[in-house]
Structures are given as structure tokens and as C-alpha cells.
Amino acid sequence: MSIHRIISIVFVSFAFFPTLQAQTIPLRIRLQESRQQPVVGATLQLTDRIDTTRHLYALTDTLGSATFQLSLTRTYSLLATSVGFKPIRKLIKPTTGQSVLTLTAEQDNIMLQGVSVTAAKPLLKQEDDKTIVDPEPIANTSTSAYEIMEKTPGIFLDPDGNVYLSSTTPATIYINGREQKMSAADIASMLKSLPPNSIARMEIMRTPSARYDASGSGGIVNIILKKGVKIGLTGSINAGFNQGRFGNQFAGININNTQNGRSAYLNVNYTNRNSYEEVQSNRNFTADSVLRQDAYTTYPAQVVYVGYGLSYELSRKWDVSLDGRFSWNQANSQASNDNLISQISTGRLLTENLNQVTNKNRLLSFSQGLNVKYKLDTLGSELITDISYNFNGTRGLQDFSTQYLLPERAGTSGDGNFTSQRHQLAAQVDLKYKILKAVTLETGLKTTGQYFTSDAAYFNLIGNNRLSDRARTNMFDYRENINAAYVQASRTFGQFLLKGGVRLENTNMDGHQRIPADTSFRINRTDFFPYIFLSRKVAKIAGYELRSYLIYRRSITRPTYDYLNPFARYVDQYLYEAGNPALRPQFTENYELNISVEDRPIFAIGRNHTQDIFTNVVYQDPQNRRIAYRTYDNLGTNRETYFRVLGAIPPINRYFFVVGAQFNYNEYSGVYENAPLNFKRGSWSFFTFHSFKIDKRSTATLNGFIRTRGQLQFYELSNFGVLNLSLNRKFMQDKLLVTLTANDLFFTNYYQFTLQQGSVVANGLRRNDTRRFGVTLRYNFGIRKREEKVNMFTIEPPNS
Template sequence: MAHFYPARLGFKPLPTLQLLWFSVLLTAPLTALAQQRTAVSGTVGSSTGAPIEYATVTLHRAADSTVVKTEFSNGQGAFRLEAAGGSYLVSAVQVGYGRYWSPAFELTAEGLTLPGIKLTASRVTALKEVKVTARKPLFEHLADRTVVNVADSPLSAGSTTLDVLSRAPGVTVSTGDVLGLRGRTGLLVVIDGKRTPLTGTELADYLRSLPAEQLQSIELITNPPAQYDAQGGAGVIAINLKKDQRLGTNGSVNAGYGRGEYGKFTTGLALNHRRKNLNVYGNYAYADRRGFFRHNFNRQYAESALLPAASSVLANEQLTHLRSHTGKVGLDVNLSKRTTLGISASGLASETNSRTANNTQLFGAQGETTSRFTSLADQDLNRPSVAANLYFRHAFADSATARTLSADADIAQYRTTRLLALNTYYEQPAYSPRLLSGDQGTTLTIKSVKTDFSAPLPYRARLEAGAKVTRIISDNNVAFVRTANGMSALDPAISNQFRYEENVNAAYVSVRRATSKSTLQAGLRAEQTNTLAATVGSTSRERHYFQLFPSALLQRTLNERHGLALSVARRIDRPSYGQLNPLRAYSDASSYRAGNPDLQLQTSYNIELTHMYRQKFSTTLTYAQTDQPIVSAVQLSEDGGRLVVNRDANLKTQHTYSLALDAPFELAKWWTLNANGVVYYSRFQGTLAGTPLDRGQPAFTLAANNSFGLSNGWTAELNGNFQSGEIWGFEVSRARGQVAAGVQKSLWEKQGTLRLNMADIFYTMPGRATSTYYNFSESFRVAQDTRVVTASLTYRFGNSKVAAARKRTVGADDELRRAGQ
């Protein structure tokens, strides 16, 4: 077995301390140019004159109301907002009060103190004093991303994270469980700022194990700047888990039960203790979900030199039982007013037991039956994972625009154990029964250290720079034993060991400058990559490459109604360990899944032009060129016969054009509609399995989400989405979609929430697709237990007082929640 270490290639990863000094030295000459700031201050009180604590006070540019900075009022209602000189507005809001807007004012070098701000109690919330909980809108369309606030959605109850993503605007989940965004695949998925190193069905299974009750929000970022990893040609999906912000000791419990054809149970507990300089938190969730997958296949085999033309029909029904445990514990310590140290650990352990019953018939060229057999596949799949993070944050001054330094160290391990017993019974010809036993194990370890530095520059500019080192090691082994006529023997042709190692060393620099009408951000990220893929008995594959990833964003406010934004970026998608792993995973006696060790990375150039109308309605035109795009392909196995393998492969080029429209409508005071539509065209070029390809097809997705604020504490939600037929490489899929509805009721003075929902009401989620090659074609239909009715109850206890938000710099935890200063 070959072993690989970065030092062997002449590269020695920088230790964390050197990385910290690297960022400081990189930016020190520029921070000396930082300009003197001025400030606007004031107080916020009620109509009776009582000070209001934790009111949200926001500074806006007077020209276009763009947000410059946000702070919270203190215990005396006072606030202070630092900024460069210019024309501004101030808004103030607090739960239970209406929003206040100040007249426009000029901020000079001497600073400004505003007259006392008085908030008027809202008619809706004044009835219950301050026992009212603010509810964020379900969708927030920001300049560089779309935020889906999952926590308050009635549809999240009893769902999985994959269910929630399938209803998000512009997101698609293919019949093969591949995530897409605005018509493209190749996404970086992160959970609480940590990269999830899984793709395809492995990622889908992981997201099915994570209950939606643990989600706070999901961010969809199509063109991230240089601060983000370059991985993810189609963008980033950032999943943010819940974290209680209330002071004192508090928590929540929840339980829910759903029923489709089979039952689905979820429950969870969260505890938090927060005081001035310390925060201790922990949460746990358990899910017990039963369901099914029903696959029907029709396959056509062309005549070859060894075999005549034939066809086959397969019917698979897989019954699944998933049990998962997820949890997280953490500690944040404020060493000083400007310095925070924290540590956290999280884990997810899932066990899936499944039984797949298969019936297969093979027909000759004249339609006569030539073979008939059945198989039963019993599979036990265990996937425990653990992760730990140590972070440090320091601001060099009290100002929100001060220089900041952060550092993070992360380690995570994902383990997989797959036990298989595949029994095959032959009716025609009458062979004796056969058993294929499989024992497969995988250990994936990820280690990373990173540091980020941020500092103000003259002329309303800000500098950000940093470095990151990541190391991934994946050890895999599988042993298959064949049993026939009472004799068992290891099959060495499909039993093996595979090791994959990846080392990525990255550094970035980014500058952002804002004026009253324009924002310009330019960045450059450099990544040096070393990989090794080694299979016992085969030659090791080493790859070493250095790549630059420039990015730029220009936003311009034309007038009070119209604004434009243009962004360009270069991105990369490195094959994951699973996509490279050649070891097999059988689903039935005639089909298996395997990786491709010859898979190459794909790179893309992306350009987006966005028009904003009234800061609400957006229209985005996108073009992307992807070189060596990675697509999932169904092919005849190299073993010969009628065995079929599903593996990823590279094509030559993919061109994608898309037009996305996002429109929120307030149809009534109690009814909000968020509509989203994406029209796209993808053209694929290349050759695979001796079959040339050059084709494209227009496609579109539509999504509409209705939110209803009803009386007596009731709210409701109605969601519908539709995915037209599309072409993806050699696969042509048919249209599908779903409609879901839910209601929720606040109980016990808003300490409890009762939710009831139904997903896929009309059962329109089953998918159909066809793949065609010169010597083989396959059509299939797949259906799951997606039509489910769920009821759940959540109860919150403890102190309801919310802590003021602390100014934190961006590190691994917040890596994908970054907003412009």
C-alpha cells in the first residue's frame, strides 16, 4: 500500500502560528492607511420615555437606503454607529414596536447626536406586552445570496434536511439524489461553516439523517467571493444549525410523528446557559424513519461480438429503516470585551437497515424469455461521524470596523460500515442459489487550520486576507465472498483496498469598497493541491497542481428603484473520495455503484448580471462554462455480460445559460407570496463509452411559497415547486414536482408551537429518466415514501430575554455567513 505525505512532494504545510503571522504580515502595510472614523449616536425609548434595550438600530445610506451598519441599544437605550462621513438615515425597531425612520442627515468629522428616538407600540403586539416573538420572513433575497429561514416554517416539522432543500427556490434534487442549483450541479455543502466531504447518494443519505428541526437557516450562494473555498462550481449551500441566543438557562424540547406508508418519528432537546462572559450549550436529536424506494428498470442491450441483442425488466422494492442520533456541545468564553475563545464538538450516528427484493427477466431479440431470477439484498449501513472545532477571535478596538484576527482548528472523522448479504435465486435456467456477502469499511479523516484577518482601509474600503491548510485521508477496504453449492470463497476480482489523500493549501486577499451608490469587491484565491489515489495491485495516481481563482463583484444603484450587480468568478470541483473510490456497492444482482479513479477535476468560469427593482424583485442572467464536467453515467460493466455499473465520468464541456426571477408579493396584510422561477439551457459536449454527445435542451423550475398570518396565533404555509424535463449528460429526465401545506399554532403564551403538515400531497415526486448509449439504454422510474402527514409539538422553557449580538470576526464557524461591512 502506497503512503502519501505532503512533505514527500517538497511541500511542508504551515503550522497554525506561522499562518497567523502570514496574515498579519500580509496586511500590516495596508492597515496603516486606515482612516479616522466618526460616529452618530442617540437613544431609543418608548412613547412613555422608558429606555428600550436591544433595539435594532441600523445606519443606511441616504441615497438608496443600503444598510451600512447595525448595532443594538444598551440597557439605557443608547447606541453608537461608526462610519465615514456622508449622508445617512437611521432606522430603529424592536419586537412589539413599529419601525422608526429618521430624516436624512449629514455625518461630519465632528460626529452627530440624534434627538431621542421614540418607538410606538404595534397594535398587533401591544395586547401581550413584550411576550411576542419576532418571526423572520421565510425567504430573504440579499445581494449575494438567498436565505431560507427554516426554523419558523410549519413545513419543517418532521422533515429531513434533504426535504427542506428540495423545496428551496432554485434547488433541485435529481432522480439520482444529486443536488443542483439554478440548473447546475457541483455544489459545496457546509454545515455550520464546515465542509461536508460527501457527494451524490452519500451526501443525500447524510442529509436524510439530519432532522430539519435542528436547522436555523439555509443560504444559497451562487457566486461566492475569494474568502470561500474555491470548491463548488455551481456555488455554496450553507446550512446553519440552531443556536439559542437567550440569556440565563433555557432550552426546548420537541417531538413529532409522521405517517406515509410507513412511520417517521423525531424528537430533540436543546439546553443553553448564557451569561455575560460565558455560554455553554448542547443539543441532541433522534430520528426513527421507515420508508421505501421502488425502482423499475427497462434496459436494452445492443448486439455485440460476444452476445446477441437483448432486453431486461427489473422491479426493485427496498424497505428502509433509518435511526439517527445527532448532537452538539460547545463552550464560548469571552476572555475580554474584544476576545473570544471557544470549543465545540458535534456528532451524527446513523444506522440504516434495508431489504431489497428484486425480480429480473431477460428477453432475447425476439422477445422470448431467456432468464428469470429473483434476489434479496439485506444491508446494514452504519455511518458515525464526529467533529471538533477550536476557535479564537480578537478585535483590536471596540469599533465594528476595527481590525480583527481569527483562527480556527478543525478535525472531523466520518466512518462507514456496510454489511451485505445478497441471495440470488434462479428460475430460468435452473441454477443453484448463490450468495454474495460483502464487508466494506471506510474511514475518512479531515484536518484543517485557518486564519483570517480584516482591516479598514481609506475611502470606505476594507481588506480581508487569510490562509488555510486542509488534509483529507480516506481508507477504504471491501471483501466480497461468493457462496454456491455450499462452497465459499473470496472473490479477489472485486475485493480490494483503496486509499485517497488530499492536501489543499490556500491563501486569499480581498478588497471591498463602498460609496453612496456603488460597491466594488475584488479578490484572488490561490490553492495548491496534492492528491494520491492508490488501489492495491494498481499503479498509484498522484496529481499536483496550483490554480488561481479570481473573483469580482460590482454593485451600482441607478436610482431609488433600480440597481445592478455584476459578478464574475472562477471555481473548481475536485472529485470526492467517493467518486474516485473504485470499490463496489451492490444494489441487486445485476447492478452496482462504483467510483472512477480516472476522474478529473472540473473547472468553471461564471458570470452573473442581476437587476434589482425596489430592492425586492430580482432578475439574474447567468452564463457558465465548465471544462471536464462530471456527470453520472450508467454503463455496461467491464465484467461483461449484462451487469450494469453506475459511476461518474468526465465530458469535454458544458455551457449553461440561465435566467432567474425572484419576486416577493404582499397580497394582503395576512398573505405573502414568494415566487421564484429559473429558465436555463445546458449544452453538453464530449464522448463516453464510445458514444459522442453534443446536445442541449431548455428547462425550467418554478417555486411558489405562500405564508399566511391568521388570527389567534395560527399561521399557515402552502408550497409548490415544479421541475420540467431536462437533459443532464446522457440522461433525459421527465418533469416532476410537489405541493406541500402546513399550519402551526402558538400555545402557552408562545412557549409552545403545534405544527401539522402534509408533504407531496398529490404524490407527484416519483421521477423518470432515460440514458442512451450506442450499445445500451436504460429507462427507470423511482418512487419514495414522500407523501407524509406529520404532527409535532415544540416547547420552550427558561429565560426569554435575548442577548445582544456580539461583533465576531469570520472564521470556520461563520465562513459562509459573511456579509459586506
């Protein structure tokens, strides 16, 4: 008995209930050009509108025809593509009286030298439990992948590089389906080096299915890179700059080559950038004293980025692809922090000192992946194996000094050097198997191993002596292994689509602090994470189909080693950081209901309920109230309720827009500094994107957001927002694109903050170099091979 039959019998034995195969009819689709000649070798794709995971494929024969067996109770989306013609998109509803459907393909006369015109695609599209973002309208006005995310409606980024979707928990970043286990700052640096036109699409999964890691309680943003999708040799050269208080300059080249079932791409990009951050804060020491700090930091950096990939269609069943990324980052920073302690009642200045810190960092990042896909049948069943390796290494030097201005005394200074290395190896196997057409089974295994080492040595200069600084010197290593298995199944019931599954994850974490003291810890645990997704057609209004989606998911957020390590890390003489070895993981249950119109999301409402929530908190040192320390602590429970609305004009004619709003209401209940904690706050976010086609070669875009009563953990934020404007025009037969940009036009993307929890009372201002004006040039080049559309039964005499 074959393995396919065994799988079918086992699954059908516990399927939801027996299914009756719907009545089907044959439908022949014929594709012709304007002169009624057949279009040979065109690709036809039919997608079931109820079960969008089910696709039917065929190539047109010498008569331009292909035949499908279609259900009379279903509606299908047709996509017909052929080189030299514009794509055709059409909804098909099979009827007993129709056996042939003839379509006429329009020639794409502009498809020369790597320039092509395709049918307009929506900026945002809903596909089951994920939102698909077409980055093309935004890429033309952006300098990096980071900017694309900043300008995408419904995605919010904080100054630290964290990405937020529906909740106040940061989302997890994936690239090509692989999680990037790096800090938010490292991921932000990588995305700032990634060319904007190297992205094929972005997948936003606010409630990912059991197929994905359970650690993404804030959702997942999966960035899919282009992999040589055009026929022939094509590419682009880009260069530009933008200027704020400091300037950024960048240049790069992208090359794609696809022919005879083989694809290759190469992206090379160089960036020279600089920016600043200004943080002003006030924190009460006692009832009658306050510490005022004014910190100003610059971040000059030079980055070289290389991305590459190869893919092969070994046969109709086997696909193999290799892809990798290399990044070299020379990132420096120079910080100056003026500290003043004053008496509140009299305003008298008691103490003033100046801290100065210089960092010189060298960061090397390397990633390599191998993906093998085996197509089991023509219904969409497939077996995918993916193996990847990531390396991140850092070497840094630091010089620090303090000048004591009041009362005046001799200053102090010192230096340090540190290295860190992070190795990650991941392997997974995923099986998707179609059973009885209406049922899809998915299952898989995954293992991830991570090894991280860090060594930091600091010294104080006292007179002419360079002495070890035990308050900063440390060495540790950390090992992590997560093993996972999942199974989920989806099935259609008339107008309903039900998907359910469960994921099992076994977590093993082992940390060892070696210097200055042994603070080892070990965590071993196994958890289950259920997932349910239900979709149904609600109604059809004015020819537009409304669908509703109901989702439930359980997820986990694990504390990393930095959160658990209790060793005190010195920031300045008034602040230090320390981990909490007793920190427990937090678990979140998410419920969401959303509605879409013609695959475009318009409304969502949901709730996140988190137990043992841990967050960054600030406490005052019990031994010295002038000193505060930052740590992580489990504070109790959090209930977050949110809803989101989105409206849009489809991308037709000369103008389209997207406008939306999101409301988040958080309720914390627990214990803070051994006292009851009850914290409630609601915040609004409004976002928009507009595009206006001035003429055939010129387009203007406007995008921005406003956030009112914002929140960052327990920090209450003032109102802030941003407005970006851009204008692009094509020259030289549409091969040269010139873009003018103005980001944060009115310099409003900064906020004031207030923290009032327990004994800590603080407020301040945080501002970055966000207002920038720039110019980008992009030149498209290449040779596109056009298919010869020849009727093999007609022989033309040669030219004399």
C-alpha cells in the same frame, strides 16, 4: 511602526485610486419608552446600505442616547434591540438640519417564559453576493433540516441527496462555515437528523467569493446553527410522527442559556424512520432483446443526534466558541431486484432471476470546532481563527443471493463485511481589515488534510464452502491535502461597490489500492481562481431601492478517489462500476447578473462554461453486450445558460407569498464512445411558498415546485413536482405549537427517465416514499431575564 499602519500603507499603495473622505455629521439617536423614560443599554446597529459589510455599533447611555458620525452621502439601516422591547428597524438618511433622532420602543409584553414576538423578517434577503434564508416560517412545518432545504424556494434536492441551486452541478454543503467532506447520502442522513429549530439561518452563495474553497462550482449552502441567542435559560421539547407507506417517529430537546457574556446550547434528537425506493428500468441488450429490472428497497434506520456549543465573550475584543456534533446511525436496507430478459420481436421471456441484498450498517460521525475572533477596531476589522476535526466511521454487513427461475437452476449466495474511516482536520485564519472607511481588505490561509481507509471482504457460498470473492474484495487508503491562500478587497465608489480577489489552491491527492491489485495514483497541482463582484444602485421606484449585482468566478471540481479507482465493483450480474484513473479535474467559469429590490432578489441571469466536464456515464462492456458498467469520463465542454425570477409580497399583515421560476439550458459538445456528442436540453423549474395567518394563533402554509423536462446528467426526466400543506396552532399561552403536515399531497414527486447516448438505450421510473401525513408537537419553556430599566437619578421608596 504598528502592524495596522504597515497594512494600511501597503494596501493604499495599490488601491484602486485615492479616496476623498466624504463629509460627515454627528447624529445622536435617543431611544425612549412610551412614558418617555430612556431605554438604557440598548444595542444600536447601523448598516451602510451601499457597503453592507460595514456596521457601526453603540450602546445607549443613561439618557438612552448614542452618537454616530455619519456621511451625508449615505443611507443607513438602523436596528435597535433591547430586552423587554420589540426591535426597531428604520432607514436613516443624514441631513445637515437634523442632529437628534428620537425613537419610541414598544414594550414586548409577550416576552415571558421563553416566548417572544419579533418584527417580521423576509424569507429571502440578498446581502451582496449571497442570499440569506430565514428558516423560521419553514421550520414550524418541518421535521428536520433536510425538509427545510426541500421547502426553501429555489433549492432543489434529488433522491440521492444532492442539492442544486442555479446549475446542474450539485452545491457544496457547509455547516457553520465548514465544508462537510462527505458523500451526498451521508450529508442527507445528517441533515435528516438535525432538528429544524436549531438553525439560525441559511446562506445561499451561488457564486462564492475568493474567501471560500474554489471546489464549489455548483455554489454553497452554508447552514448556520443557533448558539444560545436568547437571554436566560430557554429551550423546547418536540415530538411527532409522519406516515407514508412507512412511518417516521422522532423526539428531541433543545436547550439554550445565555447570560453574562456566556452562551451554551444543547440539541438531542432521536429518530426512527423508514422509507422505500422503487426503480423500474428497461435497457436494450441487442436489437431484439431487452432487460427489464424491477428493484424495490426499504431503508429502516435509527439515529441519535447530539449537538452542543459554548461561547465566551472574554472582553470587548475577544470571542471564543466551541461547537460540536455527534451522530450514531443504525442504517439498514433490504433490496429485491427482479430481472427479466425478453425477446422484443416475439415478447417471449428468455431469462428470469431474482437478486436479494440485505445491508446492516453502523455509522458514527463526530465533529468538533474551535473558533477565536479578535476585533481589531470599532469599524469591523477582525481576525478569525478556526480549527475543526471531523471523523466518520462505518461498519457494515451484507448478505446477497440470486435465485435463477428461468431456466431453473441452483441459486448462489454470499456475504461480506466492510469498514471505512475518514479523518479530516482543517485550520484557517481570516483577516478582515477596514481601511479609510470605504475600503475593506480580506486575506487568509487555509489547510485541509483528509485520510480515508476502506477494507471490504466478500465471500461466496458454494455448497458448504465459503470462498473468497475476488470480484468484490478490496482494500484501499486515500490521502488528500489542500493548501489555500486568498486576498480580496472591496471598495465603494459613490453608488458602486467593487469587490475583487484571487484564490490560490495547492492540491495533493494520493490513493493506493492494495487489494486485489495496486492501482495507485498521485495528483499534485496548483491553480489560481479569480473573483470579481460589482454592485450599484440602479433606481428608486415608489420608495423601493433597486440594486444590480454583476459577478464573475472561476472554480474547480476535483475527482475523488472513487471516481479514479479503476477496480471493478460488482452491482449485479448485469452491471458493475469502475473508476477512471485518467480522469481530469473540470474548471468552470461563471458569470451572473442579478437585481434585488430592498435586499430581496427578484431576477438573475447567468452562464456557466465548463471545460473537461466529467460526469457519470454508462457504457456497455465491449466483451459482453449484456453487461453495462458505470464510470466517470471527461466528455468535452458544457455551456449552461440560466435565468431566475422571483416575486414576493413582504411578510406583513396576514398573508405573504414567494413565487419564482428558473430556466436552465445545457449544451454539451464532446466525444462519447469515440463518437461526436452533441446534447442540448432546456428545463423549467417553478417554485412557491405561501403563508396565511388565520388568526393570532393559527397559520397555514403551502409550498411546492414543478420541474418540466428535467435533466440528471445525461438522463432526460419527465415532468414532476410536489405540493406540501401544513397548519399550525399555538396553545397554552403560545408555548405549545401543534403542526399538521401533508407532504407531496398528490404523490407527484417521482419521474420517468430516458437515457439514449452512444450504444446505451434505457428508460424507466424512479419513485420514493414521499407522500406523508404527520403531526408535530413543540413545547417552548424557559426563564427569560428582563432588564430593569431604572433611571439612576431617581430613587423610589421601598414598599411598606
